[in-house]
Amino acid sequence: RDPEPLLFHNEAIVRDGKIVGTITSGNYGHHLGGAIGLGYVEDTEGRGVVDGDFIAAGNYELEVAGVRFPARASLRPFYDPKSERIKA
Numbered sequence: 001r002d003p004e005p006l007l008f009h010n011e012a013i014v015r016d017g018k019i020v021g022t023i024t025s026g027n028y029g030h031h032l033g034g035a036i037g038l039g040y041v042e043d044t045e046g047r048g049v050v051d052g053d054f055i056a057a058g059n060y061e062l063e064v065a066g067v068r069f070p071a072r073a074s075l076r077p078f079y080d081p082k083s084e085r086i087k088a
Contacts, residue, residue, distance in 0.1 A: 005064040007037040012063040013071070020044050023062065031079050037062065041073070 005011075007026025012019045026037030043050050052075055060071040080086065 005035055005062065005067070005069050007035045007062065007064065011037065011039075013039050013041055014061040014063055014068060015041065015044070015058040018044050019063075020058075029079075035069075 006028070007023055009023055009025055011023040011026065013021040013023065020043075021039050021041040023037040023039040026035060026039075028034070029036035041050055041055070043054065045054075047054065055073045055075060058073065060073045061068040062071045063069075
């Protein structure tokens with residue numbers, strides 16, 4: 001699995017061609033087999049709210065060292081979203 005891009009923090013989150021936020025922390029996600037990052041997205045459309053519909057409606061990229069990489073936004077936890085492992 002390709003570990004690129006490596007995410008640390010302060011990488012730009014790009015939604016539909018506009019920078020809308022930054023990665024606050026990131027690393028390689030062994031369970032997912034790729035880079036994962038946590039960050040904040042701001043409303044740039046003037047709606048006043050960032051909700052699930054806003055997140056789902058955009059196309060995302062992360063800008064790392066001047067190169068943009070496709071990204072998938074998610075509001076769900078990256079690992080064990082149904083808390084099944086914690087019950088074992």
